[in-house]
Amino acid sequence: MKAVLxxxxxxxxADAHTVxxxxxxxxxxxxxxxxxxxxxxxxxxxxxxxxxxxxxxFASGVLGRFGGLTVRFDAPGQRPYLCTIHPFMRxxxxxxxxxxxxxxxxxxxxxxxxxxxxxxxxxxxxxxxxQADGVVHARGGVVxxxxxxxxxxxAAEAGSYRALTAAGASPPVTLAVLGRLDARxxxxxxxxxxxxRPAQPGLHARLQRYARERFMWRPLDRARLDxxxxxxxRVPARTDRVRVLLSRAARGPALAVTDTVxxxxxxxxxxxxxxxxxxxxxxHGEH
Amino acid sequence: MRRGxxxxxxLLPVLVLAVGAAGAxxxxxxxxxxxxxxxxxxxxxxxxxxxxxRLDPADTIFPTVTYRRYVRGWRRPAPLDRRAGSGRxxxxxxxARVGDRVLVHFKNLDTRTRARHSMHFHxxxxxxxxxxxxxxxFSGRGAAVPVGGTFTYVLDAGPxxxxxxxxxxxxxxxxxxxxxxxxxALSIRGRHEAxxxxxxxxxxxxxxxxxxxxxxxxxxxxxxxKARVGELVQWDVIAMGSEHHTFHVHGHRWVGADGVPLDxxxxxxxxxxxxxxxxxxxxxxxxxxxxxxxxxxGMIGLYRVRR
Numbered sequence: 001m002k003a004v005l006x007x008x009x010x011x012x013x014a015d016a017h018t019v020x021x022x023x024x025x026x027x028x029x030x031x032x033x034x035x036x037x038x039x040x041x042x043x044x045x046x047x048x049x050x051x052x053x054x055x056x057x058f059a060s061g062v063l064g065r066f067g068g069l070t071v072r073f074d075a076p077g078q079r080p081y082l083c084t085i086h087p088f089m090r091x092x093x094x095x096x097x098x099x100x101x102x103x104x105x106x107x108x109x110x111x112x113x114x115x116x117x118x119x120x121x122x123x124x125x126x127x128x129x130x131q132a133d134g135v136v137h138a139r140g141g142v143v144x145x146x147x148x149x150x151x152x153x154x155a156a157e158a159g160s161y162r163a164l165t166a167a168g169a170s171p172p173v174t175l176a177v178l179g180r181l182d183a184r185x186x187x188x189x190x191x192x193x194x195x196x197r198p199a200q201p202g203l204h205a206r207l208q209r210y211a212r213e214r215f216m217w218r219p220l221d222r223a224r225l226d227x228x229x230x231x232x233x234r235v236p237a238r239t240d241r242v243r244v245l246l247s248r249a250a251r252g253p254a255l256a257v258t259d260t261v262x263x264x265x266x267x268x269x270x271x272x273x274x275x276x277x278x279x280x281x282x283x284h285g286e287h
Numbered sequence: 288m289r290r291g292x293x294x295x296x297x298l299l300p301v302l303v304l305a306v307g308a309a310g311a312x313x314x315x316x317x318x319x320x321x322x323x324x325x326x327x328x329x330x331x332x333x334x335x336x337x338x339x340x341r342l343d344p345a346d347t348i349f350p351t352v353t354y355r356r357y358v359r360g361w362r363r364p365a366p367l368d369r370r371a372g373s374g375r376x377x378x379x380x381x382x383a384r385v386g387d388r389v390l391v392h393f394k395n396l397d398t399r400t401r402a403r404h405s406m407h408f409h410x411x412x413x414x415x416x417x418x419x420x421x422x423x424x425f426s427g428r429g430a431a432v433p434v435g436g437t438f439t440y441v442l443d444a445g446p447x448x449x450x451x452x453x454x455x456x457x458x459x460x461x462x463x464x465x466x467x468x469x470x471x472a473l474s475i476r477g478r479h480e481a482x483x484x485x486x487x488x489x490x491x492x493x494x495x496x497x498x499x500x501x502x503x504x505x506x507x508x509x510x511x512x513k514a515r516v517g518e519l520v521q522w523d524v525i526a527m528g529s530e531h532h533t534f535h536v537h538g539h540r541w542v543g544a545d546g547v548p549l550d551x552x553x554x555x556x557x558x559x560x561x562x563x564x565x566x567x568x569x570x571x572x573x574x575x576x577x578x579x580x581x582x583x584x585g586m587i588g589l590y591r592v593r594r
Contacts, residue, residue, distance in 0.1 A: 211507075213507065213511045213571070213589055213591065214331075214332055214507040214508075214511070215332045215334065215336035215506060215507035216331065216332035216333070216507060
């Protein structure tokens with residue numbers, strides 16, 4: 001895993017790449033680069049090898065120990081190659097218009113995720129997300145820096161992301177996204193209890209009250225979920241409607257929002273006009 | 288206050304006069320007001336709640352410069368007068384009574400645009416030096432106070448000053464300043480007039496792409512004014528900008544100068560009037576500009592009356 005990450009980081013960090021021949025194989029055998037990058041092959045084996053494109057566009061001739069070849073790739077496309085001395089030794093360079101990578105590790109749906117990438121310097125980039133059923137949505141645009149790098153922050157969704165430029169698209173990147181948090185709320189002893197499934201100890205919980213005459217939710221209290229992924233709040237006597245937002249950072253975007261509960265003097269009041277899920281303004285009919 | 292008096296001894300006569308104001312004697316009132324940078328959110332709830340339309344924060348949150356009241360000697364900003372709806376946009380509600388002398392100490396703390404600013408008051412008496420209006424070659428220090436500078440405007444509330452009046456920047460930067468919210472209200476009570484139980488400032492003015500009341504747009508963002516049945520309420524209405532507005536309050540009527548009852552009154556740029564009534568209509572009411580396009584762009588608010 002570590003090695004894979006190191007290579008991945010190298011892909012984005014540098015525009016120079018090295019493929020070695022430590023034995024009768026290419027390492028790495030499969031390499032993605034950005035159009036304009038250079039790739040250097042180096043024979044680190046004790047016997048002779050060579051490097052030759054299947055389409056004949058580049059060839060090294062016989063390479064002795066530590067002998068090498070450097071090729072610059074300008075046009076996007078797949079470039080398979082082989083060692084003609086040992087024809088079972090094969091590799092491929094994928095020349096891409098752009099490359100994209102996501103930070104490793106599973107994230108919760110809705111959590112902000114930084115997608116970093118690289119393309120040609122100063123090029124406009126769009127990032128789009130494709131759902132499993134193929135529906136595609138735009139998820140932000142940016143202009144690449146002078147070194148070709150760019151970064152976009154998205155709210156994590158299951159499915160794949162790719163970066164698009166005028167010259168073409170990056171290979172898709174799939175995020176490991178856990179299912180959406182299920183956040184529950186219950187009235188309890190002059191206050192409310194909140195818990196989430198799966199348990200997420202340490203999440204920030206923000207108690208909010210609905211300010212009816214302001215048409216908005218206002219903060220009331222805050223807490224961290226305990227080791228069992230739960231928290232309790234006292235609710236002031238005159239408060240009407242409350243809900244709890246769960247987030248990774250104290251002021252971060254909400255990963256989950258509980259239902260709204262209506263209270264009077266610490267007791268639950270049945271609410272005929274239940275607010276929509278996700279928590280905009282409560283519906284009409286309570287005036 | 289005479290020049291030359293300095294230090295705590297100088298405050299003594301002012302305090303005596305201010306205490307005396309509770310009776311019928313004339314007083315000297317002092318206010319400290321600064322031009323300060325602000326990051327202004329004209330639509331804190333992010334929506335036109337009546338029509339259910341979400342607004343883009345890029346159109347409703349922006350940097351600007353406003354008047355802000357300070358405590359004596361510029362030690363810190365004074366608390367905002369939220370019940371009256373004033374404090375930043377519009378600037379602090381400055382109150383006085385006929386016969387009072389009003390000293391407004393102004394300081395330019397606009398480190399954002401670094402423009403010169405001033406305060407120009409309608410409705411009161413003053414010598415030319417306290418006019419606050421910039422005329423090249425004629426006006427004095429008070430017409431264009433540089434960043435970091437201070438100036439004291441000396442105003443007198445004369446017999447014909449009773450009512451509500453606007454004040455605003457009248458320096459070289461006045462066009463941009465007024466468009467950004469540098470205006471406020473001066474409220475002068477007649478010598479034998481009762482003090483209202485509630486006083487509300489309604490300042491009609493455009494702000495960016497919005498039409499605002501007190502610098503805010505749409506219900507829940509504009510002030511939610513509150514009163515109880517039986518209270519004497521006073522509405523201080525001013526308008527700034529280049530358009531006319533119509534002040535309308537639901538569920539209420541008042542008597543105009545010609546004795547005819549009104550529930551809507553027109554107001555143009557830099558005009559002002561006040562409306563008083565003894566509250567008798569409990570409920571949650573709307574107040575708004577009845578120019579339909581202005582109402583649709585945010586000139587509407589809530590007035591809540593409890594029994």
